[in-house]
Amino acid sequence: MKTPEFKQKFIDRYSDLTDFEEFKKYSLKMQTKSLRVNTLKVSIPEFKERMNLKLKQVPWCKEGFFIDEEVFGIGNRPEHGLGYFYVQEASSMIPIEVLNPKPGDFVLDMAAAPGSKTTQIGAKMKNEGYIIANDTDYTRMSSLNANLQRCGVRNVITTLMQGRFIRGFEFDKILVDAPCSGTGTLSKSPRTIKTWNPFSVRRLAGIQRQLIKTAFENLKAGGELVYSTCTLEPEEDEGVISYLLDNFSDAKVSKIDIDLKRSSAVTSFGKKEYNPGVKNCLRIWPQDNGTDGFFITKIKKDL
Ligand SMILES: C[S@@+](CC[C@H](N)C(=O)[O-])C[C@H]1O[C@@H](n2cnc3c(N)ncnc32)[C@H](O)[C@@H]1O
Known part of the structure; x- marks a missing residue:
């Protein structure tokens, strides 16, 4: 598919947030594929031996590996059907590393x-507890x-x-892991470049505020x-966190201590000033680590 043209509104908006040319270059580049070994089914050494692939460690996830060679149809390997691994983008492994369920x-x-x-x-819970x-x-x-059955x-x-x-x-x-406008994953879905518009960003931000509010109300102290x-x-990221912090005094953003390049959180956007608590949100641009763009925030509910 031919890459669609970026809308001028998109270019203006993203030029205010980052180096647009770098963002565009990395957003349109096909990234190195990655997978996560499912330790419920197989150990990492056994997996490596069995698959015989050139794997490179994802620095922020012990079970995550970049596939350092051209491979086709990895999802058709019997080991996939057996649930030995999940094809997962490297930055998408971060939220659970940060949540760290036990x-x-x-x-x-x-x-x-x-x-x-x-x-x-x-896999982190070793099938003990409830999800x-x-x-x-x-x-x-x-x-x-x-996927749950397979894994x-x-x-x-x-x-x-x-x-x-x-x-x-x-x-x-x-x-x-909210439904969103997906501007961090343009290499996988270039159609987003065509369909993106500020109205749908606003609509999604409304759904995201509902979801985070409900989630926080169902979280134990x-x-x-x-x-x-x-x-x-920003409206779907720092804007949603700012809404939570403004409405729940017992919500606190925790620092995320993880080994990767990150960019500063956005503390204001357009006419909107965000709650200062957003400064600890983790914002990753595609040009930061050569992965998809991602936004991750860890919130603790006061005791
Ligand atoms: C980013 S995707 C989730 C990806 C998934 N967490 C994963 O890692 O495989 C967002 C999901 O939100 C779901 N969704 C959309 N609106 C929702 C709502 N109001 N409540 C719950 N889920 C919703 C979508 O169907 C979609 O599957």
Whole structure:
């Protein structure tokens, strides 16, 4: 597919946020493929021996590896069907590294399909404790169920509903991997360049505010929530965190201590000044580490 032209509005907006030419160059470049070994099914040394691939460690995820050679159809290998690995973009592994669920935890994955992160949660929990994996999309839900089964995640209940209707729980840990405008993943879906518009960014930010509010209300005191998106739109990122901090005095953004290049959080955008608490949000541009762009925030609820 021919790469669509960037809209002038998009260029102006992103030139205010970063070096647009660098952003464009890295956004359109095909990135090195990566996978995550599913330790519920196989150990890392056994996997390496069996697959015989040139693998390079993803620095921020022990089970994550870049595939350092040209391979086709890795998803057709029998080991994929056996659930030995999940093809997952390297920056998409960060939210669960930051959430760090432990065996025995009670965890909500609020927008879970198709399950790259739920299966990562399951592996970290060693199938001990409980996960509720929710999504609102029926078709994506079947991929979620298939991936959970393939990867041998057994401590999970899947639910099909709008996240904002979840009520009355006290989770230890919650992931809100929100539906978003996806401007961090243009190399995979260049169509976004064509479909992007400020109105849909505003509409998505409304859904994201509902989801983060509900998630926070279902978090136990002392619990931790990770909010992530694969968009670089401040309204959907720092804007959503700022909304939470302005409305819940017991929400605090924690520093994220992880080994990668990051960019400063956006503290104001257009006429909007964000809550100063957003300064600890993790914003990753495609040009920072040669991965997809991602936004990740860790929030703790005061005891
Ligand atoms: C970024 S994707 C999630 C990817 C998934 N966490 C993974 O790592 O495989 C966002 C998901 O949010 C779901 N979604 C959209 N609106 C929602 C809502 N109101 N409540 C819950 N999920 C929603 C979409 O169907 C989509 O699957």
